[in-house]
Amino acid sequence: MPKNAVVVGGGIGGLAAAIALRRIGWTATVLERAPELGELGAGMSQSPNALRALAELGVADQARAVGVPFHGVFNLRTPSGGHIARALPGTASPLLGFHRADLHRVLMDALPAGWVRAGAQVTAVRQGADEATVSCGAEEWAADLVVAADGVRSTVRHLLWPEAPGPRFWGNTVWRGVARAEGVDAGMTLGRGRYFLTMPVGRGRVYWALGAHADRSGVRYEDELAEVRRRVHRWHDPIERLLDATPPEAVLHHDITDLDPLDGYVRGRVVLLGDAAHAMHPDMAQGAAQSLEDAVVLAAALAEAGDVPEALARYDERRRPRTQAIVEQARAKGLASTSGNAVGYQLRTLAVRMVPSSRWPTLAARALAPVWDWRPPRLPR
Numbered sequence: 001m002p003k004n005a006v007v008v009g010g011g012i013g014g015l016a017a018a019i020a021l022r023r024i025g026w027t028a029t030v031l032e033r034a035p036e037l038g039e040l041g042a043g044m045s046q047s048p049n050a051l052r053a054l055a056e057l058g059v060a061d062q063a064r065a066v067g068v069p070f071h072g073v074f075n076l077r078t079p080s081g082g083h084i085a086r087a088l089p090g091t092a093s094p095l096l097g098f099h100r101a102d103l104h105r106v107l108m109d110a111l112p113a114g115w116v117r118a119g120a121q122v123t124a125v126r127q128g129a130d131e132a133t134v135s136c137g138a139e140e141w142a143a144d145l146v147v148a149a150d151g152v153r154s155t156v157r158h159l160l161w162p163e164a165p166g167p168r169f170w171g172n173t174v175w176r177g178v179a180r181a182e183g184v185d186a187g188m189t190l191g192r193g194r195y196f197l198t199m200p201v202g203r204g205r206v207y208w209a210l211g212a213h214a215d216r217s218g219v220r221y222e223d224e225l226a227e228v229r230r231r232v233h234r235w236h237d238p239i240e241r242l243l244d245a246t247p248p249e250a251v252l253h254h255d256i257t258d259l260d261p262l263d264g265y266v267r268g269r270v271v272l273l274g275d276a277a278h279a280m281h282p283d284m285a286q287g288a289a290q291s292l293e294d295a296v297v298l299a300a301a302l303a304e305a306g307d308v309p310e311a312l313a314r315y316d317e318r319r320r321p322r323t324q325a326i327v328e329q330a331r332a333k334g335l336a337s338t339s340g341n342a343v344g345y346q347l348r349t350l351a352v353r354m355v356p357s358s359r360w361p362t363l364a365a366r367a368l369a370p371v372w373d374w375r376p377p378r379l380p381r
């Protein structure tokens with residue numbers, strides 16, 4: 001009998017975990033509380049480490065087919081439109097931009113029919129000696145392993161790590177949208193206390209995001225798109241054009257929270273993965289990337305260890321230091337990117353200007369090497 005897992009959450013992390021488990025001969029059932037499967041209407045980038053994890057999951061070609069290469073990290077502008085760094089023609093970018101729904105679909109398509117159940121909200125978890133059981137309405141699911149990939153507000157973490165503090169708000173909020181537009185480059189405009197990001201995500205769509213400082217969480221506006229417009233009033237083209245082409249009802253507004261370091265990602269036969277374990281600020285573009293890494297490392301540990309507890313101990317040991325260091329880096333970067341401090345802003349833009357644009361690809365690759373250079377363990381074929 002193959003071993004079996006229940007995966008709580010059908011986001012990018014949960015689906016990746018199910019694919020990884022399948023590759024090592026396990027079966028898995030993914031329980032997703034949303035009535036329909038899918039991802040938010042927004043974009044994301046994936047870096048070389050994530051692309052290697054996708055390759056190990058066997059979906060590299062499918063992901064590349066829907067991803068768009070871009071140079072966003074090197075196109076930096078001020079609100080009036082002046083370039084402080086420019087992506088030079090011919091410079092290669094190791095990043096791919098995705099519409100989230102496209103990447104989610106690639107992962108869904110890699111799973112056998114019937115492995116993912118929508119409308120299934122997990123409300124309780126019970127540990128046994130050789131298995132763990134989750135409850136979902138009147139149904140119960142027992143498994144050799146429960147993978148909790150249920151996001152930053154994880155129910156499973158709340159139930160099994162009751163002492164752990166919840167998600168923490170540090171003062172960042174972000175609006176996101178997708179507009180139909182042609183000829184828009186990837187890039188970032190740095191304002192004081194806010195930034196505006198653009199990223200082509202294929203088929204004539206451009207993802208944009210406005211990140212800003214917020215004194216408190218939970219502040220919402222009757223017309224979120226109007227609020228975005230107000231905050232980037234008179235910023236350079238194509239910002240207004242993108243906002244004009246964005247359906248107001250499709251604008252997403254989220255406060256950013258992250259997790260303080262947990263002292264372990266494993267309790268018995270339950271393991272945390274993705275945002276449930278290490279939610280982070282988006283400023284390193286590593287949240288989903290790290291969940292892909294988690295999935296591959298978890299499956300590799302299960303394939304090589306003698307039993308499930310030993311495998312989970314290895315997963316914890318391999319994933320915790322790396323992911324928690326990235327949470328910290330992302331937080332520092334996130335807070336700097338929305339700092340309203342005038343001197344800090346001038347110094348930051350000055351520092352960028354002093355570096356010739358031709359050097360950005362090398363410098364970025366060097367600075368991000370500890371994150372981007374990660375190599376996945378090989379999963380047995």
Ligand SMILES: Cc1cc2nc3c(=O)[nH]c(=O)nc-3n(C[C@H](O)[C@H](O)[C@H](O)COP(=O)(O)OP(=O)(O)OC[C@H]3O[C@@H](n4cnc5c(N)ncnc54)[C@H](O)[C@@H]3O)c2cc1C
Binds near residue numbers: 045122273282288
């Ligand atoms: C503005 C922004 C930009 C970002 N940009 C990037 C980027 O460029 N690159 C990148 O790699 N990452 C990025 N991220 C981070 C990325 O979105 C997350 O890290 C990633 O989506 C986490 O995936 P996950 O599967 O762990 O969690 P989620 O995507 O949150 O999925 C959790 C799933 O579990 C389900 N669920 C929750 N509770 C239950 C329950 N009790 N029972 C059943 N199901 C349940 C939820 O409905 C959800 O579908 C960004 C995040 C933000 C906010």
